[in-house]
Amino acid sequence: MSAFKSDHNLVRDYITAHDHLQYTTLPDGIVAILLTHSNIPANHVDIRLDLHNTIGDVKEKFRTHIGTHVDHQRLILKSDGQTICEMADDNRMLGFYSVKSGMEIHVIDTDPFSLSRGGGLTDVSLIEKYKMDDETYEKRAGTMREFIREQRKKDPTFKLGQKNTTMGKQPSGDVTVTTQLPPGPESVAGIEVGMRCQVTPGERRGVIKYVGELPEIKAGGYWVGLQLDEPSGSNDGSIKGRQVFTCPDKYGAFVRGANVSVGDYPERDIFADSDEEGEDGKGCAHNHDHSHDEEEEDQDEF
Numbered sequence: 492m493s494a495f496k497s498d499h500n501l502v503r504d505y506i507t508a509h510d511h512l513q514y515t516t517l518p519d520g521i522v523a524i525l526l527t528h529s530n531i532p533a534n535h536v537d538i539r540l541d542l543h544n545t546i547g548d549v550k551e552k553f554r555t556h557i558g559t560h561v562d563h564q565r566l567i568l569k570s571d572g573q574t575i576c577e578m579a580d581d582n583r584m585l586g587f588y589s590v591k592s593g594m595e596i597h598v599i600d601t602d603p604f605s606l607s608r609g610g611g612l613t614d615v616s617l618i619e620k621y622k623m624d625d626e627t628y629e630k631r632a633g634t635m636r637e638f639i640r641e642q643r644k645k646d647p648t649f650k651l652g653q654k655n656t657t658m659g660k661q662p663s664g665d666v667t668v669t670t671q672l673p674p675g676p677e678s679v680a681g682i683e684v685g686m687r688c689q690v691t692p693g694e695r696r697g698v699i700k701y702v703g704e705l706p707e708i709k710a711g712g713y714w715v716g717l718q719l720d721e722p723s724g725s726n727d728g729s730i731k732g733r734q735v736f737t738c739p740d741k742y743g744a745f746v747r748g749a750n751v752s753v754g755d756y757p758e759r760d761i762f763a764d765s766d767e768e769g770e771d772g773k774g775c776a777h778n779h780d781h782s783h784d785e786e787e788e789d790q791d792e793f
Contacts, residue, residue, distance in 0.1 A: 566598060572595075698717070702716070713747075
């Protein structure tokens with residue numbers, strides 16, 4: 492503990508070693524003070540003032556920082572938190588009050604109607620937030636609610652899609668609004684439990700263990716459950732606590748039908764060369780393409 496304290500003191504001494512030189516570069520007759528305000532919690536550090544300026548001039552400069560009118564400023568000179576005096580004579584020069592760099596000048600705002608009173612300029616909780624009532628919003632044109640209402644007049648089952656094909660641009664002419672529906676049973680047509688398959692990405696091979704919907708997956712639609720030949724999956728045939736089928740851990744995966752090709756895909760011989768591996772999959776009986784090549788990267792796998 493003593494060693495830590497010693498190191499702490501060394502760091503502190505290093506950082507503060509030149510504190511006494513902080514104001515040595517200021518020109519003669521110029522001081523840098525801390526400006527504080529009775530209604531505003533934020534401080535203004537190292538405000539430079541000319542000792543030859545009058546208190547009236549100083550107040551005018553302060554007005555540009557704090558907003559308080561000159562007639563409503565009381566200036567209190569402080570040093571190390573202790574009050575020295577009130578600088579009440581606007582005609583006196585600042586130097587008359589022996590102001591030195593590092594001192595604090597505290598401004599007391601005497602305006603009873605000051606905007607800064609009670610946190611008026613700093614407390615955002617006092618700002619009344621605009622709230623539009625439901626009736627007013629219902630009457631507005633060009634809102635999302637109006638858009639949905641118009642679409643449901645054409646199609647009562649309309650729901651907003653997840654993809655925006657207009658890229659934020661206003662479509663021109665007659666536009667047919669389509670929704671992005673999850674893959675249906677047609678996406679797994681021809682895929683049956685027990686078939687050998689190859690799945691992308693990675694050209695991984697395995698056997699079909701499940702075909703159907705999975706309520707546990709929020710995206711919905713039809714999925715294909717696989718037991719892979721190698722531990723390149725993500726589960727043991729379970730999804731969110733439900734055991735859909737059984738296989739060793741990391742050998743199971745749930746993928747979209749668009750990523751599955753079924754046919755003559757025997758297990759690869761790990762000692763076979765790449766040419767032989769390429770010939771193994773030539774006898775594909777059913778390739779589940781469905782023209783989804785561009786969307787394969789968007790398909791989820793669990």
